[in-house]
Structures are given as C-alpha cells and as structure tokens.
Amino acid sequence: MTxxxxxxxxxxxxxxxxxxxxxxxxxxxxxxxxxxxxVAKAVNGVNYTVSAGETLAVLGExxxxxxxxxxxxxxxxDMPPGRIPKGEIFFxxxxxxxxxxxxxxxxxxxxxxxxxxxxxxSLNPVLSVGYQLGEMFRxxxxxxxxxxxxxxxxxxxxxxxxxxxxxxxxxxxxxSGGMRQRIMIAMALAxxxxxxxxxxxxxxxxxxxxxQVMDLLADLQREYNMGLILITHDLGVVADxxxxxxxxxxxxxxxxxxxxxxxxxxxxPYTRGLLDSIPRLDQKxxxxxxxxxxxxxxxxxxxxxxFNPRCPKAQDICRTDIPALLPVTERDGGELPGRGSxxxxxxxxxxx
Amino acid sequence: MGRYVARRLLxxxxxxxxxxxxxxxxxxxxxxxxxxxxxxxxxxDPAIVASIKKDLGLDQxxxxxxxxYMTNLVQGDFGTQISSGRxxxxxxxxxxxxxxxxxxxxxxxxxxxxxxxxxxxxxxxDTLRDRGLLLLTLVLVSMPSFVxxxxxxWVALEYGGDTFKATVTDxxxxxELLLPATVLAALSLAYVARLTRTSVAENLRADYMRTAVAKxxxxxxxxxxHLMRNSMIPVVTFLGxxxxxxxxxxxxxxxxxxxxxxxxxxxxxLLRREGATVVGIASLIVLIxxxxxxxxxxxxxxxxxxxxxx
Numbered sequence: 072m073t074x075x076x077x078x079x080x081x082x083x084x085x086x087x088x089x090x091x092x093x094x095x096x097x098x099x100x101x102x103x104x105x106x107x108x109x110v111a112k113a114v115n116g117v118n119y120t121v122s123a124g125e126t127l128a129v130l131g132e133x134x135x136x137x138x139x140x141x142x143x144x145x146x147x148x149d150m151p152p153g154r155i156p157k158g159e160i161f162f163x164x165x166x167x168x169x170x171x172x173x174x175x176x177x178x179x180x181x182x183x184x185x186x187x188x189x190x191x192x193s194l195n196p197v198l199s200v201g202y203q204l205g206e207m208f209r210x211x212x213x214x215x216x217x218x219x220x221x222x223x224x225x226x227x228x229x230x231x232x233x234x235x236x237x238x239x240x241x242x243x244x245x246x247s248g249g250m251r252q253r254i255m256i257a258m259a260l261a262x263x264x265x266x267x268x269x270x271x272x273x274x275x276x277x278x279x280x281x282x283q284v285m286d287l288l289a290d291l292q293r294e295y296n297m298g299l300i301l302i303t304h305d306l307g308v309v310a311d312x313x314x315x316x317x318x319x320x321x322x323x324x325x326x327x328x329x330x331x332x333x334x335x336x337x338x339x340p341y342t343r344g345l346l347d348s349i350p351r352l353d354q355k356x357x358x359x360x361x362x363x364x365x366x367x368x369x370x371x372x373x374x375x376x377x378f379n380p381r382c383p384k385a386q387d388i389c390r391t392d393i394p395a396l397l398p399v400t401e402r403d404g405g406e407l408p409g410r411g412s413x414x415x416x417x418x419x420x421x422x423x
Numbered sequence: 424m425g426r427y428v429a430r431r432l433l434x435x436x437x438x439x440x441x442x443x444x445x446x447x448x449x450x451x452x453x454x455x456x457x458x459x460x461x462x463x464x465x466x467x468d469p470a471i472v473a474s475i476k477k478d479l480g481l482d483q484x485x486x487x488x489x490x491x492y493m494t495n496l497v498q499g500d501f502g503t504q505i506s507s508g509r510x511x512x513x514x515x516x517x518x519x520x521x522x523x524x525x526x527x528x529x530x531x532x533x534x535x536x537x538x539x540x541x542x543x544x545x546x547x548x549d550t551l552r553d554r555g556l557l558l559l560t561l562v563l564v565s566m567p568s569f570v571x572x573x574x575x576x577w578v579a580l581e582y583g584g585d586t587f588k589a590t591v592t593d594x595x596x597x598x599e600l601l602l603p604a605t606v607l608a609a610l611s612l613a614y615v616a617r618l619t620r621t622s623v624a625e626n627l628r629a630d631y632m633r634t635a636v637a638k639x640x641x642x643x644x645x646x647x648x649h650l651m652r653n654s655m656i657p658v659v660t661f662l663g664x665x666x667x668x669x670x671x672x673x674x675x676x677x678x679x680x681x682x683x684x685x686x687x688x689x690x691x692x693l694l695r696r697e698g699a700t701v702v703g704i705a706s707l708i709v710l711i712x713x714x715x716x717x718x719x720x721x722x723x724x725x726x727x728x729x730x731x732x733x
Contacts, residue, residue: 147636180639192630197652197727210640242728
C-alpha cells in the first residue's frame, strides 16, 4: 500500500555530500496563478540562499509572495491554477523543479520539512497525533506500527510535550494551541531534515507561547544544524532568531540584510515603513505610523517599482523603471556583506 | 457512552408509542371499515355487520382499541387479518425477508456506485466528469421512481430477453431483483454521489491535505487515509438514514415489479382497511428507523473523534 524506498531509509550523515554550495538556492523564481480576473503574479524573480545551520527570515505583508515561494520550494503549490513559468530551485545543487514527482516526494518530509501556521487545521482531525507522527517513519523508513508509535513518543518528548506516552493516542483537538504547534514541529523534525520551512509558526499563538515555540525551534535547529526559513510578518519574532532577513513586497525581494543591520539602518523605504510602524513604549501618546495605502493587486502590479504608489520618496523614475536588487555599500563605498536593496534611492534611504 | 445509549433506547419508547398511535388514528378516521370491505359488494344485514364488529372489538372507542392492540403487541401478538384470517405475524415473517433482501440489494448498489461516482467526480471538481455526474444525478433526482420503474420495465420487456425480467416471480433470485433494486436505489444513489462529491472536493482543499503532501506521503495514502477518513463522515451518516428511506421507498417499487414484500402487503391492507396489519408493518419500519439512526449516531463518534457522547 505504501511505497518504501529502502535505499533512502538510512539518513545520510549531515554535510557528507560532496556538494559544497548552499543547502538551498532559489534563482529567479516566478510563480503565477490563473484567476478569474487574469493572471496573478505572486512571485516575480526571487533569489535567496540558505546554508546549513542558517536562519533566513522572509518578511512581508500578506500577499507579498513569501508563502507562495515556500510552497514552490516544498512542491505543494496547487498546479493548476499555479504555474512556475521561470526559475530554478537548487537543493544540494540539484534543480528540484526538474525532478520527477516521485523524487520530489522523497525529498519532502525527509530532506525538507514544513511547519504550517494553523496547527489545528493543518493536523488531520480524525487521526491521532501518534498516528500522524508515526506515519513519517512508516512511510519513509518502513517501520512497523509499533516501532513508529515508540518513535512518535520520543519525538513528543523531544519537543517537550508533557506526558507524551499518555497523550500519544490523543487527537489534535485535545491539545492546546502551543502543544499543537509543538506537534507540528515534531512532525517536521521527525526525519531530521536538512531544511525546515516554518510558515508563520507562531502567528496563531499567544505571546508567551510564541516565545516558547520560537525558542524550541531555535534550540532544535542548533542541535541538528538545520537550515531554517522563517516566514513571518512579525518583526519581533525575527530579531531573536534570524541570521539574515529578506523583505518581500509584491513578489519581489526588496531588501536583504543581516538581521541587526536591517533594524539599525534599513535601505528601502518599505522596510523603513515597516520598522516605523512598530509601536514603541518611548513614543507613547504619539500617533502610530502606518504605511499608506494597500498592497497592490497581484493581477495589476504597478509599473516600475511596485511600492511607488505608497512610497513617500517616489520620483518619476520609480514609476517607469523596476529597480534591481543591488548591493548596498557604506557612504565611502566600503562593503556591507549580505546587504542589498531594490530601491533607486537606497543611498538616500540608508545614509540620508 | 453506555449512558448515552441507554438514554437513546429509553427515548425510543415514547417515539414508538407516538408513531403507532398516529398511524392507528389515521387508520380509524379513514372512511370504510374492514368488515364491510371483506364482504365486498354484497348487501348484508347491518345487524350482522354490527355483530361481527362487536366480536372483533371494533365497536369500542378508538383509544381503547389502541390499548388492546398495544398490550397484545408487547406480548408478541400482532393480531389476525380479518379478511384472510391469517396471523399478521405470519404475513410479516413471510413478506419481510423479501423487502429486506430488496433493500439490502439496493443499499449495496447505492453504497458502491454512489460512493464510487462521488469520489471519482470529487477528486477532479469542475471537470467534464464532474459536470457529467451533476447531470446524471439531476436526472435521477427529478425522475419519480414509478416513471423510472415503468421505463425500465418497458426496456426489459423489449430488449431484456431472459436476463432482465420485468416482474419478479422469485424474490430469492438476485438477477430478478436487479431491476427493482436499481429503481429503488436511483434516488438515494444520486444523493449519495452528490454528497460524496461535495465532501471529497471540500476536504481536498483542507489544510491537513497540504500537510499530508508536505510530509512526502504517497498519493494513495493521502487520498486513501487522510482524505477518505474525513470525507466519509457525512456520507456514512446519510447512508444510515437511507436504509430506513429505502424500506419505505420499497413500497412503491414493490408494487411496480410485483415483489411480494411488506410494501404490497401494507398497500393491500390499506385498501382492505386492515388497521392491525398496517400498524404492525409500519411500527416495524419505525423500529428499524430508530435503530439505524442510533447506530449512525454511534458510528459518527467512531469516525470523528471530536464527537463524544456522555
């Protein structure tokens, strides 16, 4: 009933591949969806890399294409209506978009795993958590039901679910929100993948639980030296755990930077807007800044820089020319490693 | 759970009493009476009619008649038919297996074909095969069973040869039951197919399905375990209720195809104003209804762990 690949059931020791490049490299990825109102261009040329042990935070509003990019990497886009007209996604040097369905399926869960936002709806309501966790071992490693259940209990212990043994036969709705998200994490972690994509893992949780879950995720990532893509719109979550940040707007990366650099000196007006709209205690009483307008309709992205209708610094050139993601340097031309901005006026933004 | 079942079983008692009383009263208010009907067109001395009625206890107030009937019933005595003099329990035990066979045949048909069509369409919503199913179910739903029955009968007579018989002479022969079972199944089948199709198509878009794909599970497992377990919940509920509906639907189908089941018996008893027979068969169907709905409710909790009865 289930296909079990004996050769891939032994997890390869991490980093033993002769491939020396980054774990994951996304190159010029485009994703579109056919809708009733025309073609929605959700992702328009995204590039990023993630290495083992590194955390990349992808930041952006709803509809900025951050989740769609992740789904494309995972291979779980609905196609149709989705389509990938252009781009490459290299995992350990191999383009996943050129692989057969079966090859991709074996990577999913085993090499790249995903944590979803809403654990209640993302877990199957009619199957026990033990079954859903154990399924990973049964399908990918061919373990028996009993062995898989023992492994599931181990996993639940590892993500610090109390009384794992007693709760392994419980159903998702019998757990609290935080515990459910831990189960999602455990499921992603089951086969010790090389890369985990966490799509807003804490959005549905309250603040104290958010911190616990993020800490757990960061600990486990360190322990297994995994690459992590953290998709979020929560700037607070990012600051604690990420190594580098990519800010997305209308399907493009508008700024990349090491995490603390970005907070200190944003090089794109959109990033600046995001940072300014964080409520601050020392500015109590004054009006909270908000970026004007709404994110663009993806079927009719504005010409030039997609952010131009909302940008306080927009000039004529912004309405005609699409700015490329160019390296950002110090005022004297000194290099700023890992920094880039897709703004015609990045110099004025960072230094002005 | 045990308490829940006990409570449901207790609730059956008033429902049973209420439904039998209703049928009993309806039989009573129908014009005509069994004694006169049994005598046919012959003119009889009203005094004789009255004396026979007195012997049968039909001159008593209706509630008293009902009381006598029920006290006999709980002792297992269904009474005797007035015109034929047969024990009603004999009539039932002869006709009931026939209807049961027909119903179960139709039910199997509904389950296999209805589920099959629904799954096939639901897995590819809004495609040609989905639209095709919609059209087919629309036709089946809008066609009354006697129209479909007579149509199939005509087809069987014209082209059926020896395999398809227009009327049933031997109800233990399943090939003879094929046509009535098809007619009986048609409406339920259409509903089951639509319900399955909707349920499958809806669950296909659920978040946990995305998770199952992201886990790297093979498609067969995603569909067979993750999708089906969830999609079957409403369908199983519906199927349980349909057993009862099929039994009542059998009444019409049986008379078209001349199947000697409870349908024909209840129909003929109605014409002869045999109250005891009608109430006896009807209350049996009521009991089956109640039992299946209890089983369905319990099954619901088995299928969906979020439902718990206390």
